[in-house]
Amino acid sequence: MGFLVLLAVVAVVVVVVSRANKRRELERKRxxxxPVKKLAYEDVTALGEQLRALDLEVAGTDLDEGARADYQRALDAYESAKASADAMTRPEDIAHATSIVEDGRYAIDCVRARVKGIELPTKRPPCFFDPRHGISKTDVPWTFPDGSVKQVPACALDADRLRVGAAPDIRQVMVGPQRVPYWQGGPQYQPYARGYFGTFGPLDWLFVGMFADDILWGLGGLADGIGDGIGGAFDGIGDGIGNIGDGIGDMFDGFDL
Incomplete structure (x- = not known):
C-alpha cells in the first residue's frame, strides 16, 4: 500500500513540474x-491607408484591364495580410504577413503607373529604413553598429535625407523601455525583415548580417532560458521530494513500531 502511495506522489510531482514548465513556455511565447503582432497590424494598417489614398487618386478614372487587375490584387493582398496577422501564433508567422504586404504595395504602384500611362515600376525591395515607405528607389551607403558600411535600398525621401546629412526615418520598435531600429530589436524581428526582403536573393546577406548581433543575443537568451527551465524543474522536483518525504513520514507514523 505504501509503495502505491509513493508512486502516486511521484506521478503528481511529475505532472506539477510539467505543467509549470508549460505555463512558463506559453508565457514566454506570448x-x-x-510586440511582433502589433508590428504586423501597423504595417497592414499602413497598406490600408495607401489603398484609400489610391481610391482618391483614381476616383472617376476609367481603369483599363491591367489597372483593374492590379487594383484587385492590392485589395486581395490587404485582406490576406489582415487574415495572416490575425492568425499569428508565433513571431515567425509575421514573415507571411509582411511578404503579402510587400506584394500589395507593388500592386498599388503598378496601378498608378498604368493610370499615368508610364512603364511599370521595376520590382525592387522596400525601403530598408522603414518598409512602410514602399518600394525603394535607389541604394545608399549605411553604416551598421559594427562599423561596416553596406549599400541598402532606400525610398526617395530617405535617400534625400541622407544626401544632405540628415537621419533617415527609421522604423523603431520597443525593447523594454527603449526604442531601437527594428533590426536591433532582437531575433523575434528577423522574420519581419525576411518577409519583406527574403524574396530578393541578392539581399540575403543584408538581413542576415543586420541581425548577427541578435543571433548571439538570442543564443544567450536560449542559454538563460535553459538554465531557468532546469532550475525550475529542480525546484519542482525538490518540492516534490519534500512532499514525498512528508508523505512517507506520515505513513510510518500510522504504524506502531
Whole structure:
C-alpha cells in the first residue's frame, strides 16, 4: 500500500513540474509574440491607408484591364495580410504577413503607373529604413553598429535625407523601455525583415548580417532560458521530494513500531 502511495506522489510531482514548465513556455511565447503582432497590424494598417489614398487618386478614372487587375490584387493582398496577422501564433508567422504586404504595395504602384500611362515600376525591395515607405528607389551607403558600411535600398525621401546629412526615418520598435531600429530589436524581428526582403536573393546577406548581433543575443537568451527551465524543474522536483518525504513520514507514523 505504501509503495502505491509513493508512486502516486511521484506521478503528481511529475505532472506539477510539467505543467509549470508549460505555463512558463506559453508565457514566454506570448511575451515574444505581442510586440511582433502589433508590428504586423501597423504595417497592414499602413497598406490600408495607401489603398484609400489610391481610391482618391483614381476616383472617376476609367481603369483599363491591367489597372483593374492590379487594383484587385492590392485589395486581395490587404485582406490576406489582415487574415495572416490575425492568425499569428508565433513571431515567425509575421514573415507571411509582411511578404503579402510587400506584394500589395507593388500592386498599388503598378496601378498608378498604368493610370499615368508610364512603364511599370521595376520590382525592387522596400525601403530598408522603414518598409512602410514602399518600394525603394535607389541604394545608399549605411553604416551598421559594427562599423561596416553596406549599400541598402532606400525610398526617395530617405535617400534625400541622407544626401544632405540628415537621419533617415527609421522604423523603431520597443525593447523594454527603449526604442531601437527594428533590426536591433532582437531575433523575434528577423522574420519581419525576411518577409519583406527574403524574396530578393541578392539581399540575403543584408538581413542576415543586420541581425548577427541578435543571433548571439538570442543564443544567450536560449542559454538563460535553459538554465531557468532546469532550475525550475529542480525546484519542482525538490518540492516534490519534500512532499514525498512528508508523505512517507506520515505513513510510518500510522504504524506502531
Amino acid at each position: 511575451t515574444a509574440l505581442e
